Amino acid sequence: MSRDASSSSDASLHIDWTLCDGRGLCTELLPELLTRDEWGYPLAAAGSDVTVPRELVGPAKQAVGLCPRAALRLRASAGA
Amino acid sequence: MTLTQPITTSIAGPTGVSRLFAAGASDFRSHRAVFGPMPGAVDEGHLLAELEASGLAGRGGAAFPTWRKLVAVRDASFGGTRAGGTGPGSRGFGTGTGRRSSATRGGPVVIANGAEGEPLSRKDETLLAGAPHLVIDGLLLAATSVRASDVVLYAPTRSLEYVTRAIAERTDAERIRLVTAPETFLSGEASAVVSAVGGGRAIPRDRIVRLSESGLGGAPTLVQNVETLAHLALLARFGATWFRSRGTDEDPGTRLVSVSGDVPSPRVYEVAAGMPLLDPLVSAGARPPGIGAVLVGGYHGAWVPGTAVATSLSPSGLRPFGAAPGAGILMVLGPHRCGLDASAEIVKYLAGQSAKQCGPCANGLPRLADVLRRLARRDRAEWLPAEIKRLARVVAGRGSCHHPDGTARLVLSTLTVFADDVQAHLQGRCEVRR
Ligand code: SF4
Ligand code: SF4
Numbered sequence A: 001m002s003r004d005a006s007s008s009s010d011a012s013l014h015i016d017w018t019l020c021d022g023r024g025l026c027t028e029l030l031p032e033l034l035t036r037d038e039w040g041y042p043l044a045a046a047g048s049d050v051t052v053p054r055e056l057v058g059p060a061k062q063a064v065g066l067c068p069r070a071a072l073r074l075r076a077s078a079g080a
Numbered sequence B: 001m002t003l004t005q006p007i008t009t010s011i012a013g014p015t016g017v018s019r020l021f022a023a024g025a026s027d028f029r030s031h032r033a034v035f036g037p038m039p040g041a042v043d044e045g046h047l048l049a050e051l052e053a054s055g056l057a058g059r060g061g062a063a064f065p066t067w068r069k070l071v072a073v074r075d076a077s078f079g080g081t082r083a084g085g086t087g088p089g090s091r092g093f094g095t096g097t098g099r100r101s102s103a104t105r106g107g108p109v110v111i112a113n114g115a116e117g118e119p120l121s122r123k124d125e126t127l128l129a130g131a132p133h134l135v136i137d138g139l140l141l142a143a144t145s146v147r148a149s150d151v152v153l154y155a156p157t158r159s160l161e162y163v164t165r166a167i168a169e170r171t172d173a174e175r176i177r178l179v180t181a182p183e184t185f186l187s188g189e190a191s192a193v194v195s196a197v198g199g200g201r202a203i204p205r206d207r208i209v210r211l212s213e214s215g216l217g218g219a220p221t222l223v224q225n226v227e228t229l230a231h232l233a234l235l236a237r238f239g240a241t242w243f244r245s246r247g248t249d250e251d252p253g254t255r256l257v258s259v260s261g262d263v264p265s266p267r268v269y270e271v272a273a274g275m276p277l278l279d280p281l282v283s284a285g286a287r288p289p290g291i292g293a294v295l296v297g298g299y300h301g302a303w304v305p306g307t308a309v310a311t312s313l314s315p316s317g318l319r320p321f322g323a324a325p326g327a328g329i330l331m332v333l334g335p336h337r338c339g340l341d342a343s344a345e346i347v348k349y350l351a352g353q354s355a356k357q358c359g360p361c362a363n364g365l366p367r368l369a370d371v372l373r374r375l376a377r378r379d380r381a382e383w384l385p386a387e388i389k390r391l392a393r394v395v396a397g398r399g400s401c402h403h404p405d406g407t408a409r410l411v412l413s414t415l416t417v418f419a420d421d422v423q424a425h426l427q428g429r430c431e432v433r434r
Helices: A025-029 A054-066 B028-035 B044-054 B066-078 B123-130 B132-145 B157-168 B190-197 B226-244 B278-283 B315-321 B339-353 B359-376 B384-395 B403-417 B419-426
Strands: A011-015 A049-052 A072-076 B109-113 B150-155 B176-180 B221-225 B254-261 B267-272 B293-296 B302-305 B329-333
Touching (some): B028 B132, B028 B226, B044 B066, B044 B132, B066 B132, B066 B221, B109 B190, B109 B226, B123 B150, B123 B157, B132 B150, B132 B176, B132 B226, B150 B157, B150 B190, B190 B221, B267 B278, B278 B329, B339 B419, B359 B403, B403 B419
Parallel strands (some): B109 B221, B150 B176
Antiparallel strands (some): B293 B302
């Protein structure tokens, strides 16, 4: 993880599509933020950088740690 | 923002719209005779100030302000701390094949990008053929201004032949490394460029750190389109005020456009930015009743209907159509040709050009191409337009490069501009191919 994203502000979850294999583990850990598209890839409200509200930083960290392809990164919200 | 003094020169800048090709020939002697010598001891602060005042924006497609990119690279290298040097996501580009000439990890890298990729674009090749010395001047000036330790020109084989010839004519350009670009659609995408220059494949990489902070081998890297560099070479000589004497406040200077499609004489033209879209089309021999629609910005661009070609070739003039001047690609669709058919062909090509590394792009683009093809073939399935829109939204923004976004833009523009044809096709008719 790059910066400490557990502090007060929102964080941002980046999906590296070149690594993600779409088996959807992250979507199970973060159902509030991610659904799956028809091929299984995580689908957020918008794009590749998903805003993570403070209360979901914990599960988001878990997803980052458990993603089998290391395709996720949690960063301090830098506004995209 | 104050306009600074032009750098002293005894030669005046070209007064017409033809600036980049004003030398009339590609040799070094003609270049020097018309433009004068390359400014020698350039004060980098001065050059950057002049660039900022000029408003020059990148001519490779993204139209990012040129001075900001240079400043970002300069700051990243002089700032001392290499931002993101060890953190995740800063995996530097370059595969350690030792192709960085100086191998000094410190200095920035400047790459002139002459890989157009886009089949409809000819401007960069035309520029490298007709005015290679301007591009070389611009590259050397940009390199000096950020104190680059590695200077690269990246272009397809044919363009590199022109450059090789030009470099041999002068004594100050030996430090430029030439790297061959493959002829693929995405070969000119900035992270693909850095990957290729590093000895890897010319495919985009995921990045969460800007190239200006960490690019080739982790060094701050500037990737600049060759046309942008040629304008920079003129600006450094004749100043921002001269540069702004053509074009508009919003979009100053001149730009190269590649006119193709259903026109008698497809060609590259240099035009004043902000002029009517119609003008270069007329130069290419097209007349309004013979213009069904114009694809502006290439395969990642958007359609402008033939009834709207009086709009200006500028960001504000094209915005209502979801288009932008981009890399200056204008493809005319004759009134006898079906826009749905043409778009379906393009999207099929784009799906094939996906680097297939990202799930939504690799799966979604072929699917999108398929449903659009069904619509083009007058498949009477009423759900097609809605499905096309849905798929476009599913893929947009969900790739490591803008390929899915650009493809989605073209598809959505197709449904809007050719809405009547969509209705006709759904009833099994075609307005143009009866
Ligand atoms: S857990 Fe990782 S690899 Fe699996 S779908 Fe999520 S991001 Fe992709
Ligand atoms: S979005 Fe598509 S073209 Fe871009 S890197 Fe991913 S797979 Fe390749």
